[in-house]
Amino acid sequence: MTTPAGVTDGQWLRLAGQGGRGRGGGERGDLYLVVRLARDPRCRVEGRDVHTNLPLAPWWEGTLGAQVTLPTPDGGEATLTVPPGTSTGRRLRLRGRGLPRPGRATRRGEGAGDLYAHVRIMVPPKPTERERELFAELAGTSSFNPRERS
Numbered sequence: 001m002t003t004p005a006g007v008t009d010g011q012w013l014r015l016a017g018q019g020g021r022g023r024g025g026g027e028r029g030d031l032y033l034v035v036r037l038a039r040d041p042r043c044r045v046e047g048r049d050v051h052t053n054l055p056l057a058p059w060w061e062g063t064l065g066a067q068v069t070l071p072t073p074d075g076g077e078a079t080l081t082v083p084p085g086t087s088t089g090r091r092l093r094l095r096g097r098g099l100p101r102p103g104r105a106t107r108r109g110e111g112a113g114d115l116y117a118h119v120r121i122m123v124p125p126k127p128t129e130r131e132r133e134l135f136a137e138l139a140g141t142s143s144f145n146p147r148e149r150s
Contacts, residue, residue, distance in 0.1 A: 001015065004102045005074075006099050006100035006101055006112070007102065008035065008037070008048065009035060009045065010034065010036075011034075011035045012032050012033065012034055012035075013035060014031075015030060015031040015032075015033065016030050017029075017030065018031040019031040042071075047113060048099040048101065048113025048114075049098045049113040049114050049115075050073050050097075050098040050099060050113065050115050051116045051118060052070070052118070053117075053120050054070065054092065054118060054120065056082060056086065056119055057121075057122065062087060062119070063084065065082050065084035066081075066082045067080070067081055067082070068080050068082055070094070070115070070117055072097050072115060073099055074100075078094050080094060080117060086119055087119065088120055088121045089118070089119065091116050091117070091118050091119070092116070092117045093115070093117075094114060094115040095114050096113075097114065098114045098115050099112060099113045100112045
């Protein structure tokens with residue numbers, strides 16, 4: 001049996017005539033399976049929507065904006081535009097790139113859930129000497145204070 005695209009956690013699948021034999025040599029009954037989605041550390045599923053983390057570099061991607069590639073549930077990739085000034089916690093949506101709705105493959109994304117990318121700003125764990133110099137220069141030049149509300 002091939003699992004249909006777009007099944008969700010807890011959904012029942014009916015396999016007609018593949019259950020146990022009836023009494024007295026009767027016909028086979030139906031077999032019902034309950035779908036359980038395995039956990040994936042890269043994403044979580046809510047209904048047909050898929051949520052994933054999107055790690056970004058602080059200054060050049062978060063501050064300036066970027067075009068980044070994100071894996072999609074169908075095994076492909078999508079290009080996502082990160083707007084300038086994006087911080088950790090921002091949620092970016094790719095409409096129709098979540099789990100498909102079974103039997104509705106008329107147009108890409110029609111009836112499908114959405115893919116949500118939750119931004120996580122990452123910093124270099126071991127900056128090079130040159131990176132340290134540049135960050136120190138930026139710190140001395142910038143008037144930005146993340147603890148002040150604008």
